[in-house]
Amino acid sequence: MCEWMLKRSSFKPDVICYNLLIEAYGHKLRIKKVESTYLELIEAQCIPTQDTYALLVKAYCKCGLVNRAESVFTKMRANGFSPNTTVYNAYIDGLYKGRESQQALAIFERMKRENCEPTAETYTMVINIYGKENKSYMALDVFREMKNRKCKPNICTYTALMNAFARDGLCEKAEEIFEEIQEAGHEPDVYAYNALMEAYSRAGFPYAAAEIFSLMKQMVCEPDTASYNILLDAYGRAGLHQGAQAVFDEMKRLGIEPTMKSHMLLISAYSRIGNVLKCEEIVDQMKSSNLKPDTFVHNAMLNLYGRLGRFEEMEQVLAAIEKPDISTYNILINVYGRSGFVDKMEEVFESIISKKNLRPDVMTWTSRIGAYSRKKQFKRCTEIFEDMIDSGCYPDGGTAKVLLSACSNEDQIEQVTHIVRTMHRSDDTSED
Numbered sequence: 001m002c003e004w005m006l007k008r009s010s011f012k013p014d015v016i017c018y019n020l021l022i023e024a025y026g027h028k029l030r031i032k033k034v035e036s037t038y039l040e041l042i043e044a045q046c047i048p049t050q051d052t053y054a055l056l057v058k059a060y061c062k063c064g065l066v067n068r069a070e071s072v073f074t075k076m077r078a079n080g081f082s083p084n085t086t087v088y089n090a091y092i093d094g095l096y097k098g099r100e101s102q103q104a105l106a107i108f109e110r111m112k113r114e115n116c117e118p119t120a121e122t123y124t125m126v127i128n129i130y131g132k133e134n135k136s137y138m139a140l141d142v143f144r145e146m147k148n149r150k151c152k153p154n155i156c157t158y159t160a161l162m163n164a165f166a167r168d169g170l171c172e173k174a175e176e177i178f179e180e181i182q183e184a185g186h187e188p189d190v191y192a193y194n195a196l197m198e199a200y201s202r203a204g205f206p207y208a209a210a211e212i213f214s215l216m217k218q219m220v221c222e223p224d225t226a227s228y229n230i231l232l233d234a235y236g237r238a239g240l241h242q243g244a245q246a247v248f249d250e251m252k253r254l255g256i257e258p259t260m261k262s263h264m265l266l267i268s269a270y271s272r273i274g275n276v277l278k279c280e281e282i283v284d285q286m287k288s289s290n291l292k293p294d295t296f297v298h299n300a301m302l303n304l305y306g307r308l309g310r311f312e313e314m315e316q317v318l319a320a321i322e323k324p325d326i327s328t329y330n331i332l333i334n335v336y337g338r339s340g341f342v343d344k345m346e347e348v349f350e351s352i353i354s355k356k357n358l359r360p361d362v363m364t365w366t367s368r369i370g371a372y373s374r375k376k377q378f379k380r381c382t383e384i385f386e387d388m389i390d391s392g393c394y395p396d397g398g399t400a401k402v403l404l405s406a407c408s409n410e411d412q413i414e415q416v417t418h419i420v421r422t423m424h425r426s427d428d429t430s431e432d
Helices: 004-005 015-027 031-043 048-064 066-078 086-097 100-111 122-134 138-150 153-167 171-183 190-202 204-220 225-237 241-253 260-272 276-288 293-307 312-319 324-340 342-353 362-373 378-390 395-403 410-432
Strands: none
Touching: 015 031, 015 048, 015 293, 031 048, 048 066, 048 086, 066 086, 086 100, 086 122, 100 122, 100 204, 122 138, 122 153, 138 153, 138 204, 153 171, 153 190, 171 190, 190 204, 190 225, 204 225, 225 241, 241 260, 260 276, 260 293, 276 293, 293 312, 293 324, 312 324, 312 362, 324 362, 342 362, 362 395, 378 410, 395 410
16 A cells, blocks of 8 residues: 555655555565665655654664664764664664674663663563573663663563563562562553463472462463463473373363464473373374474474484484474484584584574583583583683573583682683673
8 A cells, every 4th residue: 555655646655654664564574675665755855753763773673684773873863863762672672583682782771871761661672681591680680770760660571570580480589570560550461470370380380380370360361372381381391291281181172272382392291201102192193183393393302312312213303304493403412412422413513503594502502511521521621612602602500510510620620610700700791
């Protein structure tokens, strides 16, 4: 419609019409059309708005063109605009969705330096970023800063913070925020209940998660598919495969179609007790129901066969994966490393490096270090650790534990301890 108005209609389009077209092309990743539409806007002597620039930034980020997104800010200033919250939020959101979280955090800091006041939406995104990185302590710091700056949290902000605590299994902290939601006059929604259930699940308290599930229903808050999946996972994580199966069966009884994730979680539940036949049965049921197993399901089976040393079946599953993700390769590196097949492990690692759309994450590097750690090859472990840092991948607590397990004497322990302390100091400095 907007395109017709621009090209064929006698109607003179305004900036709103151009913005709608830029947004539509951005969603379709048609970046040349985005740029040509912006040029048409300028040629038509329409004045771009903050929304226009925000849509340009979103489109560039969605297409992975971060440098061009940055150039929008230069363009704005040249046209006499100071980027406002709408533009900064679009940039942070685009970087976050494009998995450029460190750059998103840097833009958040720049936004404040340029005296552009963050909104509840801004803080919620930043809390989500730290939550996804398992840095709930940083998410809490951002939440406190938000309140100190008199920016009122909304229910999405509270839920984001609960999710951050949930990922770290800090159920008591999540419970405190749940209570704070109610004290602030908000009615907890399904997302808040789900976050609290997830916290208890990650902390290893399936029955507490089940109590929250019951409470949600008592409060006339309808559980969604994610609620059932979280409860299913809670039982599965705790090794209670019968409880997981009961949740799965209840979903079907109520007419709630189990999703791909539901099947994957049920496979994981049976996988924990090594029940290969049941896992294979679930995969067969999926296929007979015309539900094609995705990468997550294949990864669950890959991990199962690998843990049991059934490498032939593992290789067959690997061959069936159309689009392996970094988790696929991490499973292979972990399995081969634990089994002592270091050459095979290194082959898998090199295959990741050669792929343009994948890069090793902290789990990849830590699993690789772990293979040499079991052999007490301390020098090799520290070499890989240095490569990890040079690649821009930041180690976590698991990496430190693996390095320590490689030590054979007090000097090596002291060396690793110094590295860990340096890590924490540099982390604190970067957050300041």
